[in-house]
Amino acid sequence: MTSSPSADHPLKAVAALLGGVLLVGGVSSLLHEWFGFIRFLGFLRFLVPDGHEILGGVVMACLGCALLAVAELLGGWGRR
Template identity: 60%
Template sequence: MTSSTPKSPLSAVTGLLAFVLVVGGASGLLHEWLGWIHFMGFVRFLVPDGYEIYGYVVMLVLGLAVGAAGDAPTRRGRA
């Protein structure tokens, strides 16, 4: 069932940020572990040299947290 209330701009921005962090972190981990190409290569500039695995894991977890936090007001409004 769809809601008749439009999505707020802040919710759209947090959704985009969460997507970039989750996909960038996952792609960085795949690149480090398996040698695949970077899907979102610009995220390598966000991680310090020598701490790639930790940085990509932090990006992945932070993306999940931002996505959950950005979706919380819309879920609260529906309940």
């Protein structure tokens, strides 16, 4: 059974969605801590322990970038 060249990996959409949410949530968390506004995707604050908001925002943004890179890599497999 061969896949068509345009078929994407099934996890590409999941990795892209989760990576986008983590990236935007991490950046939003950092902006909120530094400037006191822009509380976007505030539900992600429950993932970070109290007192570690800046480190948590950096980690979420980095994980989001990594997941977006994985999604791009998974999308590239269908083109080979």
